[in-house]
Amino acid sequence: MQAPPETNTLLATPLGGRLWRRKTVNWVMTGLIVAAFAIALIPLFSLLFEVAKRGIPGLSWEFFTSSPRGVIGGGGAAHAIVGTLVITAVTAAISVPIGIMAAIYLTEYGGKSRLRRVLTFFVDVMTGIPSIVAGLFAFALFAIFLGPGIRLGVMGSVALSVLMIPIVIRSSEEVLKIVPNHLREASYALGTPKWRTIVKVVLPTAFAGLVTGVMIAVARIVGETAPLLVTTGVVDSINSNPFEGRMQNLAVYAYSEYRTPGVMKQASYDRAWAAALTLIAIVMILNLAARFVYRHYRTEIR
């Protein structure tokens, strides 16, 4: 067989030496890529391992059921757990309706209108807002009306909503888009008005996807620390009223146990790690549940 011209890099080398070199380069690069992937996973495993190892000693019945109020250098994280639940629930109550309605606007009503283009653009902008800036915004909003010393659970929820709404919109938009048009048309053909079509046909078809999106959005904001540090403050006692007084939550609790440890330093660090472990557990459960919901309850679309 005749050797092909040297100019073509792809064809030019069934010759021993260069083929050997090309194969070596191939193996080296493949090795590097595999190594890079392994390196990228080291932090994940190290982090999960360390959080489990250091977090488990701090976990106890007391950790989940008592607050540090009136206990010197001890107590649990019940106040932080209650706070996390309340702040997250209020955040979801604000973000989910606004987010899903906005997604419905974008997919069902927007068409090619200017509002739709503007909204799409600003949702992108919103996705990029740093979490601390969202916190400052909520602080500024409430401080103007209620004075600069104000700290409330609901301020934290407003801050987190700024972060959660764009996530809900993006994921809802994705699942609403893939509801096939023939379902909508079949419903119109039966004389159903557009809004009934959306409520009775489009939303149920996309339901599993919507739930999955909301769960992942909740998982994203449940561990936020920075925006709550500037809005909900730090407190020792259980407070379940988002409209009155400071409110603790797990992420800020972990931070303040680390930052200002009590007399028994190690006990404080143990509680910080225990809070971190609880947070990771919540995030993982939400993520896995989201996958489960999507896999088992989604409507098969053909």
Next chain:
Amino acid sequence: MELHPDTTTNAGQLLAAASGGERRRGDRIFSNLAVAAGVTILLLLAGVAVFLLIEALPAVTADAAQLPEGKTLVDYIAPLAFGTVLAASIAVLLAVPLAIAVALFISHIAPRRIVLALGFMVDLLAAIPSIVYGLWGIFVLGPAAVPVLEWLEAKLGFLPFFAGPASSTGRTMLVAGLVLTVMILPIVSAVAREVFSQAPRKLQEGALALGATRWEMIRMTVLPFGKSSIISGAMLGLGRALGETMAVTIILSVSGVVTFNLISQSNPSTIAANIALDFPESSGLAVNTLIASGLVLFAITLVTNLAARAIIARQNIQ
């Protein structure tokens, strides 16, 4: 009762006559609700800008002597902005090559059966709260990095980045940058993965058929195809790294200096970390100053993100 305009058949007329008014009212209410949700979001964003501006204004107009540390606003924010950009740059420089490798491994090298699980593991990195990264950084990565920092000082000390003296706790810019690297890795690699899996099959198979090795195929067809997406993914990662707060707040030991020395005990702070550290104990003009610095951070990330979106949009048109 008004008739539906396009009802020509009997049945249609009956139907429209029966429900026309109600149907229109329902439609109107529902579509107004949807528009209202969209407008609420625009108002919310406008609110973010307006309220931050109002609260930042006192710091802009105040005399330097009244501000924290007695510096002018620009002198106060500049070192913080420097630290912010420095930490984020380290993260992006390290994360981009790593993310490309991770994406290539998942899209072109790993066996098909485990691709889903691998993708899940990388996504998990994005789901871990930043406070946990902070604790891990200061208790685990920092101490583990000390020998590396000492080695860098001894062997590469002639470079300004590694001038030392090496920190004995690991609370340095380099370690903070490393943690940020891990945090933005899933963002950059998600973008890269997406585009690598869309690289034209025909070209890839053509290259292989002509005798290219797998790496040559990747270098000649997949990487050129993904170039602009990788750039925009890097910008998205940069935006995230610029605004990341808690990990840096916890890890970095700050002293307000401006230096490129990445391994010593004295480091510039970042805007976000400075807010998280000082805000809870601040009052009066100090609060306004911190909010003004937050506005600067908002502006920096906004420009970065818009640039990333512009690159994506231009590519979609092509």
